[in-house]
Amino acid sequence: MSVREIATEVGQKLEAASGLNATLHWSAGDLRHQAEVVEAMGRSALGGMPVAVKDNIATLGTPTTCGSRILEGYESPFEATVIRRLREAGALIAAKTNLDEFAMGSSTEHSAFGRVLHPIDPARVPGGSSGGSAALVAAGVVPAALGSETGGSVRQPASFCGVVGVKPSYGAVSRYGLVAFGSSLDCVSVFGRTVDDAARVLHTISGHDPLDATSLDRPPVAMPMGRKNFSGLTIGLPEEYFPSDLDSGVRAATDRAVAAIRDLGGKVVPVSLPHSRFAVPTYYIIAPAEASANLARYDGVRYGPSRPDTAVDLRGLYRQTRGRGFGPEVRRRILTGTYVLSSGYYDAYYGKAQRMRSAIAADFQGVFAGGVDLLFTPTTPSTAFKAGEKTDDPVAMYLADIFVCAVNLAGLPGVSVAIGRSEGLPVGGQFIAPYLEDTLMLEAAGVLERNLPATEEVR
Amino acid sequence: MTLDRNAVQRIAELAEIAVTEEELPTLAAQLDRIVDYVAQLEGYDGGDELPGFLPGPSQTPLRPDVVNPVPLTRGPATLAPAWRQGYFVVPRVAGMDDPA
Numbered sequence: 019m020s021v022r023e024i025a026t027e028v029g030q031k032l033e034a035a036s037g038l039n040a041t042l043h044w045s046a047g048d049l050r051h052q053a054e055v056v057e058a059m060g061r062s063a064l065g066g067m068p069v070a071v072k073d074n075i076a077t078l079g080t081p082t083t084c085g086s087r088i089l090e091g092y093e094s095p096f097e098a099t100v101i102r103r104l105r106e107a108g109a110l111i112a113a114k115t116n117l118d119e120f121a122m123g124s125s126t127e128h129s130a131f132g133r134v135l136h137p138i139d140p141a142r143v144p145g146g147s148s149g150g151s152a153a154l155v156a157a158g159v160v161p162a163a164l165g166s167e168t169g170g171s172v173r174q175p176a177s178f179c180g181v182v183g184v185k186p187s188y189g190a191v192s193r194y195g196l197v198a199f200g201s202s203l204d205c206v207s208v209f210g211r212t213v214d215d216a217a218r219v220l221h222t223i224s225g226h227d228p229l230d231a232t233s234l235d236r237p238p239v240a241m242p243m244g245r246k247n248f249s250g251l252t253i254g255l256p257e258e259y260f261p262s263d264l265d266s267g268v269r270a271a272t273d274r275a276v277a278a279i280r281d282l283g284g285k286v287v288p289v290s291l292p293h294s295r296f297a298v299p300t301y302y303i304i305a306p307a308e309a310s311a312n313l314a315r316y317d318g319v320r321y322g323p324s325r326p327d328t329a330v331d332l333r334g335l336y337r338q339t340r341g342r343g344f345g346p347e348v349r350r351r352i353l354t355g356t357y358v359l360s361s362g363y364y365d366a367y368y369g370k371a372q373r374m375r376s377a378i379a380a381d382f383q384g385v386f387a388g389g390v391d392l393l394f395t396p397t398t399p400s401t402a403f404k405a406g407e408k409t410d411d412p413v414a415m416y417l418a419d420i421f422v423c424a425v426n427l428a429g430l431p432g433v434s435v436a437i438g439r440s441e442g443l444p445v446g447g448q449f450i451a452p453y454l455e456d457t458l459m460l461e462a463a464g465v466l467e468r469n470l471p472a473t474e475e476v477r
Numbered sequence: 478m479t480l481d482r483n484a485v486q487r488i489a490e491l492a493e494i495a496v497t498e499e500e501l502p503t504l505a506a507q508l509d510r511i512v513d514y515v516a517q518l519e520g521y522d523g524g525d526e527l528p529g530f531l532p533g534p535s536q537t538p539l540r541p542d543v544v545n546p547v548p549l550t551r552g553p554a555t556l557a558p559a560w561r562q563g564y565f566v567v568p569r570v571a572g573m574d575d576p577a
């Protein structure tokens with residue numbers, strides 16, 4: 019297939035999938051133009067691979083809105099490093115995808131441009147916040163997509179949609195051009211139809227970038243070599259990730275995956291990460307605190323439409339712009355962040371959360387230092403839930419990320435891979451690796467992918 | 478109840494976000510629920526012995542102190558609300574005469 023044919027086909031698939039509301043910007047003309055550029059390159063590493071991109075990653079020529087009214091129509095004057103690297107490797111940037119506003123949410127119901135539908139059951143959510151990217155990969159529109167994680171926003175929707183979701187080690191991929199939410203947590207992450215598709219994209223976008231001071235001075239994440247089994251590997255099962263009230267379908271699928279790991283030569287051992295049960299409250303102090311600072315720039319002067327309806331002073335302009343421009347979840351996070359950082363509460367909340375973050379990271383370090391090569395857990399406590407089910411209770415929504423957000427706090431790599439279905443809906447299993455062991459983690463995910471019938475119902 | 482309506486109004490002022498009277502009750506209830514939830518860390522006394530944790534490079538990398546050109550994708554004129562003869566046009570500062 020020529021790159022032009024690939025571009026035409028992906029355009030047709032995007033058109034056919036428009037009912038999912040997974041895309042915010044794309045055009046057939048732009049795809050044609052990109053295809054011409056890639057064909058003129060001759061041979062390239064990705065050879066016209068279509069990659070969809072979450073709309074909080076800056077691209078030239080299309081808007082970057084973060085799913086927010088406050089950035090409606092905004093066009094970035096520069097391009098993210100990950101996009102530049104994809105283009106140089108011959109990828110087609112297929113579409114900008116819908117997301118929870120500023121990547122804050124776990125269901126992609128909090129976009130100013132409407133919710134994204136789950137490709138298998140439109141009454142359900144695809145997960146979030148990178149739900150548009152997950153839905154496009156699951157619907158077979160693109161083989162891979164970029165998302166971003168601050169607290170599980172790629173692995174959780176990957177699990178809900180039955181695709182691969184990789185969150186690399188913090189610092190392995192440049193954040194230059196990723197709109198900031200929680201800077202000590204934010205990480206460009208990758209969806210793939212297969213582990214190999216995701217690994218090819220991760221290999222392309224990773225590696226040192228002088229434009230991001232938190233980028234590690236290391237070569238790109240190496241491709242997995244197609245390991246056949248788990249022999250020689252010790253896989254830890256953290257007891258805190260298998261609670262007694264775990265959804266029965268999720269438990270059955272994870273039990274089957276653990277049996278497969280054993281059958282394929284892995285040594286499976288129980289381990290404990292005692293502080294992980296505090297990961298969600300810790301995350302919901304640190305991430306909103308960082309967000310309240312990062313989102314101060316959307317004030318109607320630096321960013322955002324400056325159209326107060328009455329003559330007001332400067333603070334009135336800020337307040338009107340932000341009051342009208344931010345949706346309910348973003349407002350809740352900014353207000354929570356402002357509160358936990360305010361005088362008199364800083365030590366009680368933020369200081370304590372920082373100490374807990376250290377304890378959570380130390381738990382992981384201790385387990386890995388004790389001879390465990392990888393951890394395996396369910397990715398989410400349930401399969402995809404119904405739209406509207408958790409929108410009235412923010413804390414219930416936050417708990418959808420209970421098995422994913424400790425990894426972000428500890429800066430570790432994690433991957434979700436489909437391990438079966440329960441009542442027709444995908445179930446994801448998660449491998450967590452020591453810092454910078456991203457390739458080993460992808461090897462393990464590949465072994466499970468090749469040995470488990472991921473679309474089969476598990477009882 | 479940790480946060481009442483007045484407290485939420487005050488936080489919203491600090492955050493520079495306009496909140497209407499009608500929105501306040503629901504917002505206060507939701508924030509109160511969130512703050513109550515995260516307050517479960519209150520009982521935790523450990524972690525003092527651990528070094529502060531931040532992922533990524535151990536120190537901020539420095540680059541050579543060399544002035545480089547910054548290639549702009551679009552010139553400043555396309556970004557400016559108003560532009561005249563190579564300069565940004567800004568509102569008149571109080572007490573100064575408009576040179577134009």
